[in-house]
Amino acid sequence: MTDYNVNSYSVKSSKSGHKIPVINDIHLHSTYNPIREAESLIDQNSTLIKSRPNLLILGLGFGYHVNLANKLLASAQYNSYHIMVIEPVKRTFSDCVTLNLLDRKNTSIYAGEKIESLYANNCFTDFLLKAPTVFAHPSSFNLHNQYFKDLLAFEASDDISVTAQNINDQALRNYLLSFPNHQTLDRTMDYIKIEKHPINSEYDHLLLAFKHMITPSTKLESP
Amino acid sequence: MKRILIISLRRLGDIYSVATTISALKADNNVKVDLLIYKESIPAAQNLSAVNCIYSIDRKSIVTKKNNPIFQDGMALNEFQNNIARLQKIKWSKVINISNDTVGSYLTSLLTNFDEQSSYAGLKFSESNTTTPSNDWAVVLNDILPCFKHTPFHFQDIYHKMLNISPSTSKPKLKINPQYESIARSNFQSIRQNETFANTTLKIIGIQLKTSSDLKDIPFNTITELINLILDTPDLYPVLLISTSKEEKNYARQINSYFDNRLIAIESDLCALNSVITKLDLLITPDTVTKHIADLCKTPLIEVSLGPSPFLKQGSTNDQSLIITNSLRYRFFKDDKDKPQHNHITAQDIFLATKIIFKPDLAKSAIFSPNVSLYKLKSNNGYTCYDVIAGDNSLREELSRQIARNYILTKIDNIEFSYPNISLSCYQTTKKWILDEKHAIAEISRRLLKTLRELIQLAGISNQRKDRFVAALDDLLLGCDDNMLSSIPLLFFRARLESLPKSSFIKSSSKIEALLYVLKEDLQELTSNIKTFETSLIRNHNVCKKAPQQIVPRDEL
Numbered sequence: 159m160t161d162y163n164v165n166s167y168s169v170k171s172s173k174s175g176h177k178i179p180v181i182n183d184i185h186l187h188s189t190y191n192p193i194r195e196a197e198s199l200i201d202q203n204s205t206l207i208k209s210r211p212n213l214l215i216l217g218l219g220f221g222y223h224v225n226l227a228n229k230l231l232a233s234a235q236y237n238s239y240h241i242m243v244i245e246p247v248k249r250t251f252s253d254c255v256t257l258n259l260l261d262r263k264n265t266s267i268y269a270g271e272k273i274e275s276l277y278a279n280n281c282f283t284d285f286l287l288k289a290p291t292v293f294a295h296p297s298s299f300n301l302h303n304q305y306f307k308d309l310l311a312f313e314a315s316d317d318i319s320v321t322a323q324n325i326n327d328q329a330l331r332n333y334l335l336s337f338p339n340h341q342t343l344d345r346t347m348d349y350i351k352i353e354k355h356p357i358n359s360e361y362d363h364l365l366l367a368f369k370h371m372i373t374p375s376t377k378l379e380s381p
Numbered sequence: 382m383k384r385i386l387i388i389s390l391r392r393l394g395d396i397y398s399v400a401t402t403i404s405a406l407k408a409d410n411n412v413k414v415d416l417l418i419y420k421e422s423i424p425a426a427q428n429l430s431a432v433n434c435i436y437s438i439d440r441k442s443i444v445t446k447k448n449n450p451i452f453q454d455g456m457a458l459n460e461f462q463n464n465i466a467r468l469q470k471i472k473w474s475k476v477i478n479i480s481n482d483t484v485g486s487y488l489t490s491l492l493t494n495f496d497e498q499s500s501y502a503g504l505k506f507s508e509s510n511t512t513t514p515s516n517d518w519a520v521v522l523n524d525i526l527p528c529f530k531h532t533p534f535h536f537q538d539i540y541h542k543m544l545n546i547s548p549s550t551s552k553p554k555l556k557i558n559p560q561y562e563s564i565a566r567s568n569f570q571s572i573r574q575n576e577t578f579a580n581t582t583l584k585i586i587g588i589q590l591k592t593s594s595d596l597k598d599i600p601f602n603t604i605t606e607l608i609n610l611i612l613d614t615p616d617l618y619p620v621l622l623i624s625t626s627k628e629e630k631n632y633a634r635q636i637n638s639y640f641d642n643r644l645i646a647i648e649s650d651l652c653a654l655n656s657v658i659t660k661l662d663l664l665i666t667p668d669t670v671t672k673h674i675a676d677l678c679k680t681p682l683i684e685v686s687l688g689p690s691p692f693l694k695q696g697s698t699n700d701q702s703l704i705i706t707n708s709l710r711y712r713f714f715k716d717d718k719d720k721p722q723h724n725h726i727t728a729q730d731i732f733l734a735t736k737i738i739f740k741p742d743l744a745k746s747a748i749f750s751p752n753v754s755l756y757k758l759k760s761n762n763g764y765t766c767y768d769v770i771a772g773d774n775s776l777r778e779e780l781s782r783q784i785a786r787n788y789i790l791t792k793i794d795n796i797e798f799s800y801p802n803i804s805l806s807c808y809q810t811t812k813k814w815i816l817d818e819k820h821a822i823a824e825i826s827r828r829l830l831k832t833l834r835e836l837i838q839l840a841g842i843s844n845q846r847k848d849r850f851v852a853a854l855d856d857l858l859l860g861c862d863d864n865m866l867s868s869i870p871l872l873f874f875r876a877r878l879e880s881l882p883k884s885s886f887i888k889s890s891s892k893i894e895a896l897l898y899v900l901k902e903d904l905q906e907l908t909s910n911i912k913t914f915e916t917s918l919i920r921n922h923n924v925c926k927k928a929p930q931q932i933v934p935r936d937e938l
Contacts (some may be wrong), residue, residue, distance in 0.1 A: 169735055241807040283452055287442055314453040324455025343454040355883065356508035360469075360495055363506065368461045369486035371440060 162270065162305060167322040169253060177220055178255055186219040186250075186297045196222035203293060204230060208259070212290035213235035217298020217308050218245035219252070219265060221260040228261050238264070242285050243311065244276070245269040246302045273309050278324070293323050316342045333361045383409070383474040388417045388503075390438070390480040392593070393651070396425040397534075397673035399479060400553035402540040403431045408441055409551055417488070418646065424651040430554045438836050439522055444933045445732050461773065464819045470494060478503030479540060481523050483812045485510060502544050509882035513764055517793045517873070518543035524876040525789075530714050532694040533785040535765035542794075548763070549898070561653040569660040571647065580906065582618040584739065587658065589622045589666035590636070591629050596722075597667045597688035597732075606728035607641050607665070611768050612640070613737070615907055620670065621646040622657065622664075665731060672697060683734045686725060693782075697758060703734050704756040704767065709778035718789050725752040730772075737771070739870065747771040776807055784818075784867055788910045792903065800914045807881050815915050821865035822908055828857040829904070833897050836890060854893075866911070872902035 168180045173348050176190040186352050187196035200207065200223060207213060211234070215224055218319040220355075224243055231239040241264060245251050248270030254260050260267075267316040268276060276282050292310075299306050314320075321343045323329045356362065383625040385406060389395055396418060403414045413433040416426050426432060439460065448459035471490065477500065478489040489505035502515045504523050508556040514520045522539045529828070534542075541548055557695060569585065577583040592598055599607075611619040621636065623629040623646055633843055635648040649657050654671065656847070658664060664675045664682040668690055673930050675682045681701035686692060692712055705714065707725050730749050736742045749772035751753060764786070768777070783801050790796040803811050835850040860871045877896050881889060 163832075219780065239764070272680070277451060277453065280456070282444070283456060286451065287445055313450040316454055320453060321458065323454035324453050324461050325462070327459075330462060343458065355510070357506070357510050358508050360491055363487045363494065364462065364465060365458075365489035366506070366510075367465075367491065368443075368458055369436075369482050370483040370487065371461070372444050 160265060163302060164247055167247070167249055168309055168340045169257075177253075177259065178223070179220055179247075179251070179253065181247060181301060184297065186295075186301070187222060192220070192222045193274040196226050199296070200226040200230060206291055207231065207293060208234045208290070210291045210370070212285065212288045213239070214297060216292065216309070217268065217270030217302070218243045218250055218254060219295055220250070220257070224265065225259075225261045228265060231264075240288075240290075241265045242282070242287065242290065243267045244271075244306075245296040245298070246305045249343050266380055271307070273312055275370070276309070277312055277314060278287045278337045278374050299353060302346075315343070318342055318346060330364075333359065333374055383412045383473045384433075384471055385414050385477065386410055386417055386436075386468065386492065387414060387474050387477045387486045388480050389422075389484060390417070390419055390485050393422055393670040394668075394695065395424045395479070396675045397431070397670065397677060398536060399432070399536050399540070400429050400545070400547075400555075400677055400797040401548065401698075402477075402479075404549035404551060404553040405432050405541060405546045406544070408546075412474075415471075428555045428651060428655065428674075430556045436464075437469055450922050465491070469737075472496065473499045475499065475546065476501045476505075478505065481527065494809050507880075507882065509884075511880050512876075513880055514876065516543065520873055520876045521789060521793075523899055525869060526691065526694060527873050528861060528872055529785065529816065530691060530866060531709065531782040532691045533782055533789060535693065535698070537693050537698065538764050546933065552679070552702050553677060555655045555674070557656060558652055561649075561656040565653070565656040565660050566586060568647075572620070575619045578615050584609060584617050584662040584760045585660070586617055586619050586735065587622045587661040587666075588619055588875070589664065589665045589669060589671045590632055591623070592667045592688075594688055597669065597690070599665075599667050599685050599687070600724065601636070602726045603638060603731070604724070608636070608640065608726060608732050609646065610732040617735070619644065620661075622654075622666075623648050625650050645655075663735065665735070668695075672820060676702075677698070681738055683738065687724060687726070689713055693756070695766070696756070698765060698768055699756045700760070702758065703738060703770075705730060705734050705749075705772075706754050706756065708752040708773045709775035710756050725750050727753075734782075744771045745866065749773070768924065776810050780814050781813065781864075781866065784910065784914060785869060788869060788907050788912075791910060792906060801922065803918055804859060805922065808918070811918055812915075815918075818911055819908070821860075821863060821867045822904055822911075825857070825860045826904055827870060828853070828860065828902070829897060829900060832857045833894070836894050836897065839890060864905055867904065870900055870907055873903060874900040 165182050165338065170178055170180055172187065172189050172192050173180050174193065176192045178185055178187040178192055207230055213227060213231060215227065218224065219242045222239065228241060231241065243265065243363055245267065251269035268282065318334055318341055322334045325331045334346060337349060340349050347365050350357060350365055351369065354362065383530055387399060387501050389399055390465055406412055406414050407860055414431065414432040417436045418426050422436045423435060426435045443461050446452040446460065447454060449725060468646060473492055476489050476492045478485045478501065483672050485504055487506045488504060489501050493499040493501045493505060503519050504512050504514050507513045514523065518539060521534065524544060526539065562714055572585060573583050583695050588604065608619050611617045623633045625648055630648065636648060637644045647657055649828055658675050658680050659678045661680050664671065666672050666682055666684065667685050667687060672682060676698050678701060681699055682697055683698055684704045686706040692709065693707060711723060716921050721753055727750050730753050733749060734921055752773050754769050754773045755771040757770045759766050759768045765872065773834045787798045787800065790798050798903055825882065832853040832907065835853045837848050839850055858875055859873055861868055874896060881892050
């Protein structure tokens with residue numbers, strides 16, 4: 159097994175005949191009736207789930223709760239809605255797909271991704287910018303507690319070399335790395351503003367415009 | 382084909398108010414005008430028919446990505462660069478920066494410093510990282526208008542002056558969406574049919590409920606009382622104007638509940654708002670984007686001017702419109718934190734202004750609440766000026782505005798502007814104002830001479846001497862905030878000082894000395910302006926006992 163924190167993995171059937179994944183001897187859904195369990199879970203959290211058109215679900219399991227959340231949001235009369243699911247174990251997702259258990263309408267799933275990779279993914283970060291409701295699937299969250307805690311507490315590196323990796327423009331990337339003593343973007347911009355003379359590169363002006371736009375005192379004006 | 386880029390990283394209202402300038406630029410058929418704005422302003426910019434292309438910066442996304450620790454800094458910078466890269470691919474004939482902010486100024490230098498074919502207007506940064514105004518009008522726009530409280534010029538006049546263009550004879554047009562237009566026409570027809578009583582012509586009055594700032598909003602009780610007054614008048618009918626935001630809908634609901642839900646609230650986004658406004662007979666609005674749209678739609682309006690914005694900087698440009706305000710001496714500004722902020726404008730005052738709109742002659746006999754003034758646009762030699770037509774007149778503040786305008790026009794363009802005619806009853810107050818202004822100039826001149834003396838004595842360059850010079854310079858610059866006429870030459874001086882390239886103290890000191898002498902000349906010119914005004918005042922007082930009464934304060938009547 160190469161999946162995150164997985165020592166054992168199997169698929170069993172509940173008494174109601176529904177498939178359930180069992181990871182490290184933990185059943186991710188009810189062994190009696192996963193559908194009824196999911197209904198109860200979604201029902202208890204329906205106000206929260208419906209409160210915004212974007213929903214981030216932590217833990218896929220075999221997706222019974224995801225399908226019901228999907229139905230709930232579809233009925234909430236948003237012009238459009240989107241569900242994103244984060245699942246640490248890739249195999250759970252692939253089995254879920256093979257067994258045809260998932261309604262993937264308006265749903266994106268990231269399975270088996272490293273946390274750093276997730277935050278480097280524009281689709282994921284753009285989704286976070288929409289301030290989604292966060293909803294955890296209890297069994298998955300408890301099983302992968304550390305993964306989800308790390309996900310929620312993630313802080314990106316401010317190292318200038320990491321910053322440069324996120325820049326598409328090769329020339330700007332090289333320009334940022336040409337200031338070896340300024341380990342972060344903030345320090346580099348401070349150096350250009352205060353000490354660099356003359357400011358004779360287009361990138362100087364670009365970076366200073368950027369610096370002034372992102373200054374915390376910059377007030378966003380409402381229409 | 383010349384490509385011109387206007388950078389306007391400001392509020393929605395500013396996007397509409399630049400429409401006149403775009404029309405003036407487009408008088409040259411060989412010109413295409415593009416706009417750079419923040420993403421939240423796109424709906425406003427899309428309304429302007431003369432704009433060739435809209436470029437935007439997603440500030441909200443970029444700021445969030447940079448300031449939230451879960452996002453890597455590079456994501457924010459990458460997005461910003463992507464937003465700007467499209468602009469860098471175009472050969473701009475001219476970049477016009479009307480943003481009055483640092484971001485706009487760096488973007489202007491980014492787009493013009495590295496292309497010899499490209500010129501600019503407004504502010505940009507030089508290689509030495511100092512601000513460089515394109516001309517003195519750019520200094521007026523960026524350094525004087527934000528600081529001098531009695532705004533001497535309308536924004537639009539400054540844009541035209543800065544660009545050295547004449548205002549367009551053809552008025553700018555807003556795009557009309559046929560679907561919204563048809564819906565608005567049919568809804569307004571229904572209102573007119575249902576609410577008209579026999580033999581009356583119904584006048585529909587739109588009331589804009591909210592702005593982006595509570596300080597600018599017309600208070601709730603004033604609105605409900607005003608609506609009652611309108612409803613009690615058979616030929617007038619009020620409708621509430623709201624945006625699509627939940628907050629405004631709830632506010633409209635709250636107001637409507639006072640009237641048994643009888644009122645009509647018209648909800649529209651910016652795309653539909655011009656179709657609504659053109660159907661109104663009158664708009665009553667605080668200082669917000671709706672005002673600018675009404676001006677472009679030529680719908681008369683009453684602007685209820687509240688809040689800390691400099692008064693009349695962007696007043697209505699429709700000569701049928703009226704602006705109602707607390708007397709200028711009671712207005713407060715952003716830095717007046719300790720000044721009591723009383724609102725004297727009542728619903729009766731706004732209603733009286735409404736009646737004056739439909740019967741202008743009423744202005745002569747209208748009695749407003751104490752400390753409330755009613756202003757009307759009066760074009761003066763092609764400049765947008767405003768006169769008090771009823772209510773309280775703040776003589777000192779109006780003198781300050783008018784003489785400031787004269788001084789700036791004489792200084793920059795060498796244009797002589799007529800001085801205000803002062804009634805006999807205002808003679809003493811005017812004399813006192815002149816005396817105060819002269820005292821202020823004398824005080825600034827004293828500080829100027831002290832600064833010069835300290836500078837000349839710097840030959841030894843001891844640190845102690847340097848400190849004394851810096852203290853004298855600081856003391857001199859404090860006068861920028863005095864809000865007296867002498868602040869204007871000082872603000873010019875400060876702008877020039879900030880434009881000096883960074884260099885050694887020795888090199889800078891000779892340049893500062895030269896600037897101090899320029900300031901001295903400017904103060905002399907201002908004194909000369911005030912003396913000319915004083916001479917004309919005394920001549921009028923002595924010769925003509927019945928001088929035309931243009932400025933008459935209520936307390937002297």
